[in-house]
Amino acid sequence: MSRHPLLIEASHLLPGGLHSYVLSESCYLQMLQQAGEPPRLLVAMKNEDEGQQRPHAISPIVTLCEIADFNRHGAHEIALTLQGIESVKVTAIDAGEGDVNMAHYTPLPKWQRHTVPDHYLYLSEKLQQYYRSNPTRHEHFQLTQYDDIGWVCLRWLELLPIEVKQKQLLLSQPTALLVAEFIDKLLRYPLIDDD
Known part of the structure; x- marks a missing residue:
């Protein structure tokens, strides 16, 4: 320890x-x-x-x-x-x-490196667009890993306004692909507050 x-x-x-x-x-x-x-x-x-x-x-x-x-x-x-x-x-x-x-x-166990699956490529592309339009958020990065689904998911978890408990649950998942599935659903079908 x-x-x-x-x-x-x-x-x-x-x-x-x-x-x-x-x-x-x-x-x-x-x-x-x-x-x-x-x-x-x-x-x-x-x-x-x-x-x-x-x-x-x-x-x-x-x-x-x-x-x-x-x-x-x-x-x-x-x-x-x-x-x-x-x-x-x-x-x-x-x-x-x-x-x-x-x-x-x-x-904690680390996520295995996985290439971004085709159906999640838009997550990587949207992330690149975000950083290009907000260069101060990304100015220190020298080695981006837009081809790694784990790295892409971690950047989305930093950016998205998700409750801490939810982020903790996502970080405890055994694979980044499960997290990508959650982020995909969140971005494709955002929750609508009826209030």
């Missing part, structure tokens, strides 16, 4: 993805001191319904990340760009030095 600092964020980051978070300089330095070598952090999904960040109430599947980049952001803040490595399951949370949340975790 491993242990690393834990961030709880509303902007979700999954394996193979990149995202920037703004932290206070003191928080960043405290986390970095406890992040190991090479430095690794965990990013948990914050449920939008939660008013405050309650570390012991987080969803158990989180993303193990490495630091891809960092820059000063204002007088006492750091813009930290993290790259998702793999999904892991949190087993316990305790306090580290400087009130940094530290999570103990175990690895």
Whole structure:
């Protein structure tokens, strides 16, 4: 079992993805001191319904990340760009030095790589269109994997406004093809609210 600092964020980051978070300089330095070598952090999904960040109430599947980049952001803040490595399951949370949340975790099985099936090619194409029209969301990506259904599904899960519980259920599926089926139905037949 491993242990690393834990961030709880509303902007979700999954394996193979990149995202920037703004932290206070003191928080960043405290986390970095406890992040190991090479430095690794965990990013948990914050449920939008939660008013405050309650570390012991987080969803158990989180993303193990490495630091891809960092820059000063204002007088006492750091813009930290993290790259998702793999999904892991949190087993316990305790306090580290400087009130940094530290999570103990175990690895989860990884999805096998699968070429995007023909009937899901539009998921890859729509994702490429989205990133072309929103270059700041994709500026850090050097190695895109639009031909891998798992990578495509993870990017959609980052982008789609799905409840955290639903995302957790999808991440626990044994294959990305099951997730692609869900995303396909969601995009083809969006739910209509009668209210």
